[in-house]
Amino acid sequence: MRVFTHSLLAALAAPLIAAFTIDVPTNPTAGEVTEINWTFTDRDPPTFSLFLTNASNHFDLKAFIGNNLQTDLGQIHTLLPATLRPAEGYSLHVVNATNVDWVLAASPAFAIAAPAS
Secondary structure (H helix, E strand, C coil): CHHHHHHHHHHHHHHHCCCCEECCCECCECCCEEEEEEECCCCCCCEEEEEEEEHHHCCEEEEEEEEEEEHHHCEEEEECCCCCCCEEEEEEEEEECCEEEEEEEECCCEEEECCCC
């Protein structure tokens, strides 16, 4: 009975959890504009902050992409810093705009390419 109760509580709580998802950016290249898309539900906060990290370097913060981004936009176009090292293992993190410790979503890992010469 106890297992059933825990399962029932988990099932009832699931719809209360934010459902943000964030996609891998379109052709991410250092120093160039990229498109970032996300999906959301009405349970997600109206604004959020967006960070770029690199998991292969101990979750190093590489760039602050934006603060108080409007959730209902569903996408932004942003200039990636030219100082980013071309590498694998980058990830975008959607965080609560007023509490950066509250991670709402993270993208799959992706690579950032070097700019064309």
